[in-house]
Amino acid sequence: MSLASLASAQEVVKIGHVAAVTGPVAYFGKDTENGARLAIDALNARAVVIAGKKVRFELAAEDDAGEPHQATTVAQKLVDARVNGVVGHQTSGTTIPASNIYFTAGIPQISHSSTSPKYTRQGFNTTFRVVANDTQLGRALARYAVKAMAARRVAVIDDRTAYGQGLAAEFAKELQQQGGSVAAREFTNDKATDFNAILTKIKGTQPDLVFYGGMNAVAGPMLRQMKQLGMQTRMMGGDGICSDEIDKLSGGAMADGQVVCAEAGGVDSSGKAALDDFRAAYRKRFGIDVQINAPYAYDAVMVLADAMVRAGSTAPAKYLPAVAKTHYKGVTGPIAFDQYGDIRDGTLTLYTFKGGHRSMLAVTR
Template sequence: MHEERMKKQTVAVVALAFAGAASAQEVVKIGHASGVTGPVAYFGKDDENGARMAVEALNARGVVIGGKKVRFELVAEDDAADPKQATAVAQKLVDARVNAVVGHETSGTTIPASKIYHDAGIPQISPASTSPKYTQQGFNTAFRVVANDIQLGRALGGYAVKGLGARRVAVVDDRTAYGQGLVTEFSKGLQQQGATIVAKEFTNDKATDFSAILTKIRAANPDLVFFGGMSAVAGPMLRQMKQLGMNVKMMGGDGICSDEIFKLSGGTMTDGQVVCAEAGGVEEAGKPALDNFRAAYKKRFGVDVQIIAPYSYDAVMAIAAAMVKAGSAAPAKYLPELANIRYKGVTGEIAFDQRGDIRDGTITLYTFKSGRRTVVAVTK
């Protein structure tokens, strides 16, 4: 009798163990990393919110992978837009056995983290980093859903000359992977159009005083200042340009392409003074889907989309589509499907080239009126 009871208890324990294992297999963990604190937290939170919306949408839909209904879970980490913190976060996500990673937000955090994901065989899609170096490392796990700085820099260089009539340009970078990469590619695009770089200066991504470099730039008499960096630095720089009587235009990439720049300039930024480019954007046919996304986002989070949210949303959705096609959420099994995916997202078609870059990536040029972003053009 005692032996029979022991057998039943053993069977029950084993059954519970198997039930637990089955339950664990039905959870698909999507890792996410961005700087939700620090100087670019408004971008980081936007990034995370987009991924969260996708996970909620997938769970509401009831996704089946390999004949089993699964539940997606977002494992969100804060890298504070700091490269050292990014590698610690990457290892944490690997240790949490995530099935995929969406992130990181900046090139300076994405590049060092990407090696950790690659070594662990975990696919990673960055929804925002634009440095060409990220996909030039040869990692088959690295993808991005936005155009890179080669495309962005050339588009900005062309527009500086053709659209703004700039002939004498000063360039400043913030010494980050993103800032330096963008200035390098912009300079190539600018010089191809026959314009001249009259001053080259640099600062850092935490600087607040630019009087020394701006005094040098003012002496070079440029008709445009190009800044490779983020709004947190560009805003105060614009304020100090105004104080020095420099009434010239500023141009930059997606790092300064947020309404935050007007607030950070202390309201000194004038209409049309700043022109920036966002890696991404939709052409006319895709506007209704993106408008619907923006409305749903505002309803869910109570704030407007900054830039990154629709791209992080599409990144999660593309990963889920690859898992469904492969019939598995195991990284090694769905990775080939992800590499060959063709997914129609809210930002356009998600399809990657052999390096992991987005195919036919679009670029949107903006200026600001009354402190609000206004589209100038969508180009490829």
């Protein structure tokens, strides 16, 4: 059989991936796109057979630039292209509006990084995620702030996005339950560059800690302006500020140990070897290190493929029930979903930074 006829005999399975690969958080989007691409390569190397037929996986990668309107546009584009499943989107503000389009089309969607609880609480049977949500993340950060950092009075800032606002709200709620208090409550936006007004107000309240709900693109410059104002206050945030990029964006203003962050996910000692192998394979394939969520994008693709094999079908309507019944051992740990599509017993990893590089503090649940 010729190569051409062999290719035509194989069914092509299209997996969509959507993230911001342009704009201020493009490095996050490219990271997860690379993770998904690595999974596609691995599946094709295995020569996966579904219902007795060899299949070839393809990645349909799209850019939503982190913009909700563009997210719905590319979601419809993927539906029209008849993708078999979708991995993404990257932020809660893009994932939530896009999820309605995939639900209407009956296409399974697994987010590798969106953490807003709202995403999986819309009554859609197509929405899943392989990371812990903001409720879990915000509460874990607040407990750590009070118990490990002895922070009692915390200034809370968010960028008014679905992600930043939700994370900050959950943090503030748990902070107060742990006996802490919100010393100041301020807001910015995800495109802002000048924070002097809100930082001056915050400085006057003399907080033990500044909590920021948002992304590195804002947190980095904010740290620089904190230093200019003589604020040596520590900063805490979620996965949006949890990569080495924050040091570059701060212009080197970030002091060792000044920033504590958490990302949804993480493995204990038993899973370290598999994750280390993934990181090595990623570096070999792309020539750069993993930022944050690439392993989760990899696992999301693998979960979709695993469900197709178990269901004996690549048709979304037929393999969707199998996604909900997933029990998969991924590079990020065991993956199973609750009744909403949230990961069961999701782990969280706490980090600080030393010499501009991330340093792990603890893995918790």
